[in-house]
Amino acid sequence: MAVRSARIIATGSAVPDKVLSNADLQRIVDTTDQWIVEHTGIHERRICTDGEATSDLAVRAAQQTLARSGVSPEDIDLVILATVTPDYAFPASACLVQDRIGATNAGGFDLEAGCTGFVYALCVGAAFISAEMYNHVMIIGADTLSKVTDWTDRATCVLFGDAAGAVLLGPCERGSGVLSYVLESVGALGHILDIPVGGGRCPLTPENIGEGKHLIQMDGHEVFKQAVRRIPQVSQKAIRKAGLKREDISYLILHQANQRITESAMKRFGLSKEKVLSNVDRYGNTSNGTIPLLLDQANQEGKFKPGDIVTLVGFGSGFTDGAVVIRWG
Ligand SMILES: CC(C)(COP(=O)(O)OP(=O)(O)OC[C@H]1O[C@@H](n2cnc3c(N)ncnc32)[C@H](O)[C@@H]1OP(=O)(O)O)[C@@H](O)C(=O)NCCC(=O)NCCS
Structure with a gap:
């Protein structure tokens, strides 16, 4: 039985600046603001520019999390990035993030479990902490679905956007945290x-x-x-x-x-x-x-x-x- 658990020390997030509204989509595919709102509840979404990739959003979210945590980047043991839109087939985007946030003592890997990936990654990170393997694990969920969206398909393109969020996990007593x-x-x-x-x-x-x-x-x-x-x-x-x-x-x-x-x-x-x-x-x-x-x-x-x-x-x-x-x- 694990003697300790994992808690969220700090959170952070990042979205692209560019807003794509339902009115904008009306100019791209045969749709209406009314249809999108009634069928999905979505009014607008954020979309990366051509030069922006998943790791860019992930780095911003992780840096914000770190700044709020009071933990220094050298004290991170592991970076797990949940994504279905990594920058490359390989190397893992988590390693790009690990480097750019200065987590010089951390390992890193990507985790792919569809849109459930962040929940999976959080559980994996918590298990490392409960097992007393690691003390600080950065968990990031980041995607740029706009890069793999069919912008001619009105049934899907109205649904998706780009964003990243992160949590830094650290140890706590059993009965709190995860x-x-x-x-x-x-x-x-x-x-x-x-x-x-x-x-x-x-x-x-x-x-x-x-x-x-x-x-x-x-x-x-x-x-x-x-x-x-x-x-x-x-x-x-x-x-x-x-x-x-x-x-x-x-x-x-x-x-x-x-x-x-x-x-x-x-x-x-x-x-x-x-x-x-x-x-x-x-x-x-x-x-x-x-x-x-x-x-x-x-x-x-x-x-x-x-x-x-x-x-x-x-x-x-x-x-x-x-x-x-x-x-x-
Ligand atoms: C995609 C989704 C919004 C479609 O809503 P729906 O109420 O099921 O709509 P339908 O697919 O039955 O389509 C109804 C009509 O609207 C049309 N339509 C589809 N997208 C449209 C759009 N963006 N604008 C206007 N009309 C649209 C269809 O062509 C169809 O027309 P028809 O009746 O003439 O054939 C809905 O099925 C959904 O949310 N599914 C889950 C998607 C999801 O969450 N995926 C990610 C999971 S991680």
Whole structure:
């Protein structure tokens, strides 16, 4: 039995300056502000410029986190970057971040678990700390989905944006910090949300690039259905594992994909609206960026009090889902 747990020492985040509104999208594809708002709750999203990549956002989020933490970069033991849009196939973008933030004594690796990656990464980092392997682990969720979005497909391009968020984990006594987590995947559903070409199975060719197969493909109905079914289940499992009840949750931060998914899933879970945070209206779905961005914004607003039960829940390509229960403070 682990004698110690992991807590969040500080949070940070970063978004690109460029705002892409629904009105802007109306000029790119056959859509309307009304359709996008009614079907997704999204009003605008942030988009990188051509020269900006995932590691640039990740570095900004990590630097802000470090500045707020009082921990020096040399004291970071490990950098884990959850992303589906790394700068390169290799080297890992986590290593680029490790170098640029001056974490000279840290190891680094990327973690890919679809949009659930940040939740997975947080649990992996917490496990290293509980096992007394490391004292300070930087967990970053960052993505630039705009680079892999099909800007001719109105069913997907209205959904996505770019962002990064980070947390610095450090040790604490058992019973506070990370209390429990559940990580799940259903590999048989991989095809409902994927980028089918560009890897070892189907290398890039002029033909498949011409067909847009190197960009996000999605069965929106199936993703919606799976998300709404699985989110309440995994949330319930994690809460039970922590020895708590649904009513004990102070705040729940769900992966920001679509406001309708959030509302349907939370209705099924039976959690009251004021406990469910949201910012999808301003940023859209930024994949691994959503949860740490919202967590940081809520933290900076002073929402969380010591002892609050904050639950983070992710879902996404894989099909993956996961939940982590944290006692704040
Ligand atoms: C994508 C999604 C918003 C579509 O919403 P929906 O209510 O299911 O809409 P439908 O796909 O049934 O489309 C309804 C109509 O709107 C049209 N439509 C689709 N996108 C449109 C857009 N941006 N603007 C206007 N019309 C659009 C469709 O072509 C369809 O028209 P038709 O009835 O003439 O065929 C919804 O399925 C969804 O959110 N899925 C989950 C996506 C997700 O979160 N993915 C990431 C998970 S990590």
